[in-house]
Amino acid sequence: MKDADLTILDAAGLQQFLVLQDDAVKAVTERFYATHGSAYARFGDAGRQACQEDLNFHLEFLRPVLEFGLLQPMVDYLIWLDSVLTARSIPSEHLALSLEWLGDFFAAQMQAAPGAVVVQALTAARNGYLQTGVAPVVLPVQPPWPEAQDFEAALLRGDQRTALAVMNRAMDAGHSLVDVEMHIIQSALYQIGEKWQANQISVAQEHMATAIVQMVMPMGLLRSPPPEQTGKTVLLACVEGNQHAVGLSMVSDAFALAGWQVQYLGADVPTRALVAQITASQPDLVGLSVSFPQQLRMAKAVIGLLNDAMGSQRPAVMIGGLAVNRFSQLASVLGADASSLDARTAVACADQMVAAKPSAA
Template identity: 25%
Template sequence: MTTRPAIDAARLLEQHSGDIAAAATAALLEKDPGIRSRFGDNASPVWTEHLRQRALELSTALAAGQAHLFVSRVNWSRTAMVARKVEPGDLAASLDSLRTAIQPYLSGDGLRLAIESIDAALVAIDRAADDIERCTLDAGLMTERVALRYIQAVIAGNAIPGMSIVLDAVDDGLSERDAILKVLLPAQREVGRLWHINEISVAEEHMVTMTTQRLMAVLASRGKHVPDRGRTAVAAAVAGNIHEIGIRAIAYLLEFDGWRTIYLGPDVPRSDVPAAIECFEADIVLLSLALSAQLPNLQHTIEEIRARLGNGVRIMVGGNGLNGAPDLWKDLGADGYAETAEAALRVADELVPVD
């Protein structure tokens, strides 16, 4: 439940995130000289950026009335830091500094809620175990075995053989739809885990992601499409979100199911979304966000659609940034939400039944 003080505090945190981060970093480095010696000349820029992100995440969690979104982001950072040999104590010390640095900007209930969220995050990271997240793929399943072989081949620099591993499975009877749903999407999640725990670099993640985009396009054009059933969907990742595999996969799967699909791509300016809906007379728009920090952009996009088009178009939202907050879509003014691609197809069918 969002309250007025939480919304005001969220606005102030967003507005002053730069100053708060600078003050918190200065206090952190003064209090803990060990951090400066461990990070060298990078100490100030690295921790300022880190704390600016924290302030923005705290802001979006307060605005959404979901403190646990902040806690889960801090936990995420802890895992990434431990994997990169950053002392967990540094993260706790940085949150202490953040707690002090927000005090000149917030007051009353807003300040209390912000401090409660920071304290909850401190408790969570103190209790967190250091065990590394385990592989999500099950080599006992044919599709996930293919996903593992695909990742290994591409990271070894063999993109064409990697794509062949998946295409051979299709020749052996796997549908193009399942190749996307059960091989490529799980492969992408596994690549995210490997990057998070510092097992692969950003460049290696990019190699797989680029190959997945290439292969998804091939599968999407080869797969069986049911005839057009007269429904149009617009799909986009909201402004600031440059993750596009998930939403693009859903766009392709809708096409398999006979939807006319207008895929706008990543990072779409909010005013371009209603224009596309109008231009293509869409029945539904699907909006994707990857990080909770992108919630304000999602909210603004929905507001812009409603302001220009009223309730004439169905709005469905989803993406990693909404995981763990399954009811938030209602507060955002959307008509539906789904956590996975399969569920997205079901909800789209419910929201826009065939005549």
């Protein structure tokens, strides 16, 4: 899983890096405005704030490189960010320059050995971004059905009634909610994300679309025929810091319609509270959603705490989400038992794991 050419920081080096993050963001922002301030004048105060936010994201994606040797997600992020900045008429070369200047800061402020590790990681990410050009699609989008276009248009208009009608017509035609979510709803949301990236819609429209989906999907679950119960329980949660819960909601629906009892905890569940709930309820399976690489450490922390608290009685743990989809090996790196690309395969994998689990003596 680790890039063979990258060195990982030890605990002391990682702590040095974390302590210096805020100062690094401030220093590089000031350097940008001192050198290229005229390029950002049209953005006013919002431009300086956006610059700081982007630099903070750089460092959040850098941490998994330093902690796990996981370079490719940062490269993909940089390529994605380049397309976003280009759509907003911000020079592409400024992105590469920001990585170089972050390296200058950490080389000057950290002890020599850990500072060299940080510079190496930033250089590798910069080179990977400049050499690759186009980021691969990381979302396992299922083939969209024609209805996805109508659903997308309704979301962008803020038209909840039409979005609901599109879903209902598909279900009236005999399609399951899981199929509708994977081939219509997920596909529409992916296209909306692409349009936001290209600066064709606003962030407010993207949020509105997500909110409508979160209102429509439960209605599809309520009208679905009740399944035969399996007697098994799954607990699903987004790890601490992960605010993106729509995909996990789809997984929840798939398990519920497959006859599992679902404990759905939703977005951004604090680690200690999540571990306490799992320990108290003792489900057959735990599903953790991780959207961004910087959240991997939270998943690892949850699994480690569960091992400490429950030992051999720990339930099986499955991980999924955008940060996991391209790197199936992450399951073993984080201590999980399995990973899954989408809602349907999550249920199939869970059924196999539970069936293979030895019965309690």
